[in-house]
Amino acid sequence: MGFLRLAVAERVQAPGRRRAAVPDPWLKPGILIGALMPIVWIGIRYGDRALGADPIKEIENELGLAALIFLIASVACSPAKRLWGWTWAMRVRRELGLLAFGYACIHFAVYFWDQFPDWGVIPEDILQRPFITVGFAAFVLLIPLALTSTKGSVKRLGFVRWQQIHWLVYPAGALAAVHFVWRVKRDVSQPLTYAIILALLLAIRLAWWLQKRYTRGQSLR
Numbered sequence: 001m002g003f004l005r006l007a008v009a010e011r012v013q014a015p016g017r018r019r020a021a022v023p024d025p026w027l028k029p030g031i032l033i034g035a036l037m038p039i040v041w042i043g044i045r046y047g048d049r050a051l052g053a054d055p056i057k058e059i060e061n062e063l064g065l066a067a068l069i070f071l072i073a074s075v076a077c078s079p080a081k082r083l084w085g086w087t088w089a090m091r092v093r094r095e096l097g098l099l100a101f102g103y104a105c106i107h108f109a110v111y112f113w114d115q116f117p118d119w120g121v122i123p124e125d126i127l128q129r130p131f132i133t134v135g136f137a138a139f140v141l142l143i144p145l146a147l148t149s150t151k152g153s154v155k156r157l158g159f160v161r162w163q164q165i166h167w168l169v170y171p172a173g174a175l176a177a178v179h180f181v182w183r184v185k186r187d188v189s190q191p192l193t194y195a196i197i198l199a200l201l202l203a204i205r206l207a208w209w210l211q212k213r214y215t216r217g218q219s220l221r
Contacts, residue, residue: 024091031095031096035070038062038066038103056114057114059110063103063106064103064180064183066103067101067102067103067104067176068100068176070097070103071097072197073096075169075170075198075205077093077096082208097146097149098149101142104138104139104176130182131183132179135175135183138176141169141172141175142172144165144168145166148165148166177195180194
């Protein structure tokens with residue numbers, strides 16, 4: 001009995017041995033559940049035949065918009081932490097980026113499905129239709145980001161090289177925004193809104209980068 005009491009006392013007196021609690025454990029599951037809502041909403045309207053005259057195109061467009069929104073959200077995580085101290089944003093940046101890539105994959109899968117069985121026109125579309133060209137380029141740039149999104153990739157590549165690869169998110173986001181603007185033929189107010197938000201985020205990151213270079217140059221004098 002004395003041994004058991006001693007063991008219990010040691011556990012009580014050494015709280016540092018306990019596994020640290022995960023902050024906001026609901027955050028990532030909540031985001032993942034919320035991320036499914038666009039697909040659920042599309043499915044409901046598809047069942048009700050409420051997706052317009054061309055449901056496949058509507059599905060394709062909404063999936064692409066979801067990909068752009070998640071991509072912008074991932075880019076906004078670092079400014080959110082630095083400007084407002086939102087540390088939780090950095091904990092979900094990886095998930096937001098992967099959600100953007102996932103929706104981009106489904107977006108392109110629906111496009112391929114829409115071309116069936118005449119898949120031979122897809123290379124022609126990519127080469128000859130500018131909005132598809134920039135959209136495909138954005139998708140290609142997202143691939144190395146998704147493949148190197150693990151902690152093991154950081155260790156394997158080294159932080160500097162890993163960071164250089166993940167700077168591709170900025171040209172990918174810019175190309176995705178251009179793709180959206182060029183895709184819409186009439187009212188471009190919505191795509192321009194997202195393009196402006198992304199441009200502001202890129203401007204903030206560029207300003208920080210220039211400030212860092214200037215500070216480093218001053219310290220070397």
